[in-house]
Amino acid sequence: MRAQPRPGGTLRRRRLPSSALSTASVSSLMTVVPENQTGQMLPQQLGMMGMEALETATGYWEDALAAYRADVTGGAAVPSREEAEFCQQLQRLLDAACRLQAECEQMFLFYESALYRSSSATPVPTAPSSRGRARNAFSDCSVDSFHSAEGEVADLSDFDELAELSDAASQLPLYQSALELYETDGIPFRTLRTARVGCGSDVEFLARLHCVRLGYQCLLLEPAARAWLVDAGRQLLHDLLLRADRHPKDIVAAYDALVEYLSQPDVWPTVKLELQARNVKCFTFYDIVLDYIILDAFDDLESPPSTVVAVMQNRWLTSSFKESALNTAIWSVMKAKRQSLKFANGFKSHFYTLAEHMIPVLAWGLLGPDKQFGAVCHHLKDQVSGYVQDIFNSDCVRYTTVEELTEDLLRLTKARYETVSQRLQEDE
Incomplete structure (x- = not known):
């Protein structure tokens, strides 16, 4: 039978004698x-x-x-x-x-x-060609024990699929090396988002994911690009709160506190432990910011609790009451999460402080009856979804070398930021 990926695990072909490091x-x-x-x-x-x-x-x-x-x-x-x-x-x-x-x-x-x-x-070579180099090109991942891969038997059709992808990727050295890595060691993942990003198969998604991780890793090593990303994130939150008729002071302060916390090298062992508890396998911009924080938040908002839906759809309740009820429901969830924190001043604590200001605004825009603000939030969500699809699309980014992929990632990020920023600052 076809070897299927385990939820939040590593897609592998066979059991290997050694495991990857983190x-x-x-x-x-x-x-x-x-x-x-x-x-x-x-x-x-x-x-x-x-x-x-x-x-x-x-x-x-x-x-x-x-x-x-x-x-x-x-x-x-x-x-x-x-x-x-x-x-x-x-x-x-x-x-x-x-x-x-x-x-x-x-x-x-x-x-x-x-x-x-x-x-x-x-x-690390920018475009490894041999399997040995591909195996070491991205070891930024914490992989489950290879003992967990026992009993996974690959179907010959799996290798046929891999061969077809390999032929298609012959002109994309970085992507080719990722396919080789998948074949030998497997590529760790938390959530398979194959359909959401527009990939044709799980193998394609994981190979492109490996490349994207390398690209963001290289991007964050550039001080100017890293500073721009930080400033852009702060500005988007500021403009979103203003558009929602809320004062942005608190959310900006929470954002800066989180950035300052993550800038300390000695906190990363603790951050790693916290994120591993949520099945985060690698520690890159994609895995933490896009996958774990943003896409998960959108997934939750797409399937809200039935009680919240009932309140939002009740025509007899005023908008102020609906917003108050929605905020109360979100804050009660955040309070329960805080009570279960293992580290009182760790990554999750800082992130929850930011989320307490951000999630109610997004939830009100995506679920509430305010059509004008709702259109802005839906536009923001569509732009983020389109951005994630673009970075997995070889027509939008070059899967040739890490340098070229990094350039394209920064270019796409700036383009989407400008689009969202203009919409947030438009006059109603």
Whole structure:
């Protein structure tokens, strides 16, 4: 039967002997490190191999804890004190392993690490052609254990489909390398958005996703482009609140606080833990901003609770009452989410503060009876959806090299920003 992607997992063809590694920073690039002239492995390679071994060991310890808990709780008896203490000890071991993994990432995977300041480290090639290079071209992803791929058997038709895509991508080296990566290691994902972005198959979506991640990664390494993105985001929120007849002071302050928090390198291990809990696999602009924040928000607003729909469609209720009821429903959800936060001052806390100002406005525009403001919000949503489709379209961006793809991503982003900005500032 056809091998299907697991929800929020990694689409793979077969089980491989080793797993991919992860980084914790949007601005970090994986480095391909050759052996030295004597044929001996360099510290970078040995460090990465150690991280793979630690990841494997952690997986076994997790399995051991799950198996022991199943044995202890299998009967009706309450676990003894010794059994409970053993579970706690094993859990502490797992927590220590997670902290050790974060420290290893700082040492062996971060581009800013002292280990990569020597001349022995070679940058990632922009258009890798071999499978070995493709395998290392984007290791910014935290991948599930390859043990989870057991039992997935590929159909020969899967390889036929891959061959057809490969033929079509012969003139697109970057896309070709992504297909090779998919064939060998698989490409991690949180949500398959194949139809939404206009791709013909899941394989095509994942290969293009890999390229898009590289493009945004390169884009955010440019200070001028990064500063422009920050300013553009702030301006759009400011104009949206003004168009909704609300003062933008609070939302701008919340936005700046989130940007300042994310600009601190030492917070990224915590950010990674928070996002991994929401099944975010990679830490790029697409995965965090577009997929997790924006597209998920639009998905939620497309399927609101039935109680909210009932209130919005009730002709006997005033607009002010409807808006108040909608805001109350949203704030109650945000309050419940805050109460379950593991880190009181982490990424989610900063994001929820921003969302408390942004989500009610968008929800009112997309669900409420205000037709003029609703048209503005629907235009914003359509522009974002069109932008996401464009970055997955080879007619709009060049899947040839990382540099050319990065240029096209910035060009498309600025064009869509200008369109949305003009609409927000139009006189009613």
